[in-house]
Amino acid sequence: MHQTNSTMEKIKQITVLLLPILITQLGMFSMVFFNTIMSGKYNSADLAGVAIGTSIWNPIFTGLSGILIAVSPLAAQKFGEKKKDDVASIVKNGVYLAIIIALIVLTAGSLFLNELLLFMNLEQHxxxxxxxxxxxxxxxxxxLFLFNVLRSFIYALGKTRVIMVVLLLALPINLVLNYVFIFGAFGFPELGGAGGGYATAITYWFILAMTLFIVIKQEPFSQFRILKNMSGFDPxxxxxxxxxxxxxGLSTFFETSMFAAVTILISKFSITTIASYQTALNIVSFLYMIPISVSMALTVLVGYExxxxxxxxxxxxxxxGxxxxxxxxxxxxxxxxxxxxQVAGLYSNEPAVIALTxxxxxxxxxxxxxxxxxxxxxxxxxxxKDVNIAFVITLIAYxxxxxxxxxxxxxxxxxxATGYWIGLxxxxxxxxxxxxxxxxxxxxxxKIRASISNA
Incomplete structure (x- = not known):
């Protein structure tokens, strides 16, 4: 990143940061897209199952990742202040938090996941x-959580193309693994929609390995020595x-959990309605990657300035922005x-699902x-770094x-079910x-603060 003097220079800088973030977000979303579209081609019951699973996972992931993504504005401000050691310290603490949060999620899932699904009273398949x-x-x-911390660090330095390359390398792997595990290709067991979960998990490990290599070996990231001294937990x-x-994280959680709640409420409708709602939500979520990418670039640029x-x-x-x-x-x-x-037809072969979508x-x-x-x-x-009132606003709105x-x-x-779209x-x-x-x-x-300091 660099100082800009005109509106056109600012638009150019937003665009330079935005495009790689957009490709990255589309890459991340494509993993869910592959899960959904391949499950839909498998059968509508598997599509509904993946929809329910995604609706449970999304608010947890996005809410907790929202906590870890705080590394980005914090590190961007320290980078703008030319405080390299503080940037490294923020990222190190983010790594510790990622590990702690992941362990909490895994423990909670082992205790409550099946009970939650039983409470929803879903069809057995x-x-x-x-x-x-x-x-x-x-x-x-x-x-995934560790990757989000490292990604936030890389974004804070304005080097958004790096993560784009990592995701582009990972996408073919995810696509092949989805096909293998969902349809049982090349001698692997046919897992149906559930296979998408295993395919995505393996892809996340690949993404983390690539990102770790870049942070440790490549400039300018290696000069921060993020992982050289991980000893000493800093409360x-x-x-x-x-x-x-x-x-x-709570703002993000309340938004995604709202969508999850709608999915759960719609689960009381027919399988066709569930599949159609999830398909429509998947389409608008895909397009949502553009404003969310603008927002990620915006947080870094505003924080830096x-x-x-x-x-x-x-x-x-x-x-x-x-x-x-x-x-x-x-x-x-x-x-x-x-x-x-035409878009709905990409997701399903069933006329009823296409029409309702x-x-x-x-x-x-x-x-x-x-x-x-x-x-x-x-x-x-x-x-x-004004987040508390925004949290209250989003809670009330959502x-x-x-x-x-x-x-x-x-x-x-x-x-x-159309009423939910109007409410949203x-x-x-x-x-x-x-x-x-x-x-x-x-x-x-x-503005007032700047006027006082310049007086």
Whole structure:
């Protein structure tokens, strides 16, 4: 990263950081995409099982990863302040937290996973697929969390292309492993949808190994000597990450758990409805990789500029990122609405699933724009390390608006499952507007602070 002086230079810097992050996010998402689309081609019951398993795993992973991703804005600010030793210390403490969190998740899963699935009262085949999918995925939890810490460190230095290359190398491996384990190719057992969990776990270990090699051997990462001195657990350093990371993680958790709750509520409908909802959600989630990538670049850039005390540049980056994400979301949402049946056909061979998925996707345009607004406004606030009020806003929007409104429309009107899409869209829009208001307030405070320090 470097100092920019004009709006065009800032757009160029956002783009330089954004494109590799986008390819990386699409690569990460493609693993879920391969699981979903191959399970759908296997049969709709396996697709429903993977959908349930994914709906349980996503809020846990994204919420806890949100804690670890706090390494990125913290390290970016220290990098902007030219404090190399502090950057290394933050990453080391992030590694310790990743190990602790992974162990907690594995312990909780062994105790409560089967009971949770029994509580959902699923059809037997769907239950078994979801259970074994998550068991397979559990073997990749530790490498995935460690990778997220190292990825946050690499992003904080502005070297986003590195992770892009790692993910591009991993994708063919994941694709082949999915085919092998789901369909039982080359003499391997035919595991159906559950095989996707094992394929993804193996891929995570490969990704971690590649990233570790780069951090240890390649410049400029090796000069930080991140893994040279891992002795000595630092409670204060970990507490600093948790102070920023826990509200970040909870904000992310409440969003993804809201989607998971909708999936669980929809599980009371037919297998066709479950499969159609999951397919539609998978499509809009794929497109969501664009605004989420903008948001990740935005957090790093704003954090860096705040650390360098370039508050005007931080403000300009914030609004450029939000504008870019919403513009792209509008056009991608429009394309999905226009070609909804063709896109739905990629996921399933069953006409009923394709038709119902298409009806859900009619709401994709409004959903995409609302989601892009709230995720980028939230990312800009994280660059300022303002996370506590944002957490409260997202909690109220997701669980006080999205879910209750969706439930009411689905169960007390004739909309059925479609009502959840309207509820989600309204709640995300409310979150975006409130987060924008908070961002304006924080930027005003920093502007006043800069005026006082220059007086």
């Amino acid at each position: 769907v239950h078994q697929t979801a259970y074994h999918y998550l068991i397979g995925l559990s073997f990749g939890i530790l490498p 204060k350093g970990c507490a600093e990450i948790l102070k920023i990371g826990v509200p970040m 705040v650390g360098a005390k370039q508050y005007k540049d931080a403000r300009i980056y914030s609004w450029l 939000i504008s870019m994400a919403m513009l792209v979301a509008f056009f991608t949402g429009l394309l999905v609405v226009l070609f909804r049946e 298409g009806s859900f996707l009619i709401y994709a345009l409004f959903f995409q724009v609302s989601d892009a607004l709230q995720v980028t406004a939230l990312a800009a606030l994280r660059g300022y 669980w006080g608006i999205c879910l209750p409104l969706g439930y009411y429309l689905s169960h007390f009107t004739e909309m059925g 869209t309204v709640g995300l829009l409310a979150a975006g507007i409130a987060l924008m208001g908070r961002l304006l307030l924080i930027q005003k405070r920093f």
